[in-house]
Amino acid sequence: MLTRRTLLQASLSSAGLTLLPCSGALGLSNRLSTDLKGSDLIYLTPILSNGQESNCQAEIWYIWDGSDIYVCTDSGSWRVQAVANGLQEARIWVGDLGNWKRSNGKYKTLPAMDAHCSIVTDTAVHAMALEKFGNKYPFGWIKYGPIFRDGLASGARTLLKYHPVSA
Numbered sequence: 594m595l596t597r598r599t600l601l602q603a604s605l606s607s608a609g610l611t612l613l614p615c616s617g618a619l620g621l622s623n624r625l626s627t628d629l630k631g632s633d634l635i636y637l638t639p640i641l642s643n644g645q646e647s648n649c650q651a652e653i654w655y656i657w658d659g660s661d662i663y664v665c666t667d668s669g670s671w672r673v674q675a676v677a678n679g680l681q682e683a684r685i686w687v688g689d690l691g692n693w694k695r696s697n698g699k700y701k702t703l704p705a706m707d708a709h710c711s712i713v714t715d716t717a718v719h720a721m722a723l724e725k726f727g728n729k730y731p732f733g734w735i736k737y738g739p740i741f742r743d744g745l746a747s748g749a750r751t752l753l754k755y756h757p758v759s760a
Contacts (some may be wrong), residue, residue, distance in 0.1 A: 621757060625704040628687040629657040633730070636693050636700040637664070637755070639675035640682040640707070647675065652693045652700070654733070656725040662708065662755040663722045665741045673751045676710050683708050683755055708755035719745050719752055 621629075638650040649671040656663045662685065666672050675683075688703035690696040713719065723742055727734040744750025 621706065622704060625687060625706060628704055629662070632687050632689050634689040635662065635664075636686040636688075636690075636703070637672070637683050639672070639680040639710075640684060641680065646684055647671075647680070649675070650693050652689075654726065654730060654737075656722055656729055658721075658725065660756070662757075663713070663718075663725075664753045664755065665722065665726065665745065665750055666753060667744075668749055668751045670751075672710075672753060673712070676712055676753065681710050682758075683710050685755060685757075706757045707759045708757050710753055710755050713752040713754050718754075722752055 633654070634652045635655045636650060636652050639647040641647055651672075653664055653666065653672075664672065675681075684705060685708055686700050686703040686705045688700065690700050690703070693700055713722075723738070723745070726741060727738055730737070741750060745752060
């Protein structure tokens, strides 16, 4: 028999599911979720207004917080300019095959997702991302940590957030 108590418990349990990390909510494949946790690189490209991939593509360091991918890049880069010009959709491949040009397109065989990109200006999110970058890339962080930190503070670098929308 369905009682108010049972109904309330079920409702509260269902509400709690919305607090789970995005990978489960979006249905990202197990491989994609695992690769996001373990890969050193992602490959990304903006999606043009006609739905085609841009010719601007690159491999890049990133962090994954369980919901979003963050990239710290030069403020004059095509990644930032694309978002500033309204190209907020992107395609991301997860894995490490080295330089994208030398891979002869093999990176496009990696697990992929589409994502919505936005510029992050919140300094608390900057601090979280910088800490995660340092933990993920401890040796590279010796050189790039100050560049990322000082660049975000001066505006020379921009933190981009990619929120998965499909996998």
